[in-house]
Amino acid sequence: MFTGIITGVGRIAAVHDLGRSLDHGKRLEISTPAHYLDDVGLGDSIALNGACMTVTSFDATHNLFTIDISAESLDKTAGLAQVGTTLNLEKALRAHDRLGGHIVSGHVDGIGHVRQFVQMGESWLLQVLAPPILAKYLAYKGSITINGVSLTVNSIEDSDEGCLVCINLIPHTIENTALGHLTSGSAVNLEIDTVARYVERMLSLDTLQKAHP
Numbered sequence: 001m002f003t004g005i006i007t008g009v010g011r012i013a014a015v016h017d018l019g020r021s022l023d024h025g026k027r028l029e030i031s032t033p034a035h036y037l038d039d040v041g042l043g044d045s046i047a048l049n050g051a052c053m054t055v056t057s058f059d060a061t062h063n064l065f066t067i068d069i070s071a072e073s074l075d076k077t078a079g080l081a082q083v084g085t086t087l088n089l090e091k092a093l094r095a096h097d098r099l100g101g102h103i104v105s106g107h108v109d110g111i112g113h114v115r116q117f118v119q120m121g122e123s124w125l126l127q128v129l130a131p132p133i134l135a136k137y138l139a140y141k142g143s144i145t146i147n148g149v150s151l152t153v154n155s156i157e158d159s160d161e162g163c164l165v166c167i168n169l170i171p172h173t174i175e176n177t178a179l180g181h182l183t184s185g186s187a188v189n190l191e192i193d194t195v196a197r198y199v200e201r202m203l204s205l206d207t208l209q210k211a212h213p
Helices: 071-076 132-137 171-176 194-211
Strands: 008-017 026-031 045-048 051-059 064-069 086-091 110-120 123-130 143-146 149-159 162-169 187-192
Touching (some): 110 162, 123 187, 132 187, 132 194, 143 162
Antiparallel strands (some): 008 026, 045 086, 051 064, 149 162
């Protein structure tokens, strides 16, 4: 479980094949800020750009850890197989931690694409086109996770292409996450609000039960 509050910015230092076919995944070496791994142990969960991964080895002296990512996860996420990619990192939530963002599972629900990313005054406007299947979960002033960052939706616009989500990013977010590296066309990992997921399930089940009492 995570909160969408980024605790460090890392980088993919190396990518190794776990096999010779497309059915095999990759082993990633991730570089981190100094001392980021001081409280990390084998098997711990760390979210990479919003995708929950398991630490398979680490070298705190050289600020490196590795994760194994399956072919399925690579297919369902964006930006997790390219050397040099800057990553948002978040360690799993502990029972006594503050829930500063919102409840985040670290499971990517879909891939969106940046339509616009421009500075406006002291802040930045980020527009992301979400897939049509996620549109019903997105709402004005609701929560969405973009590349692991908990953000508030400022406006939405539905179309046949999907749902255009507009976000306002303050300077602190730009300075302390990897979102500042986004450009028009960038693919991003999206996770919908967990509460919206349960509401949709309850409503759909209620409708089904009424249709088939």
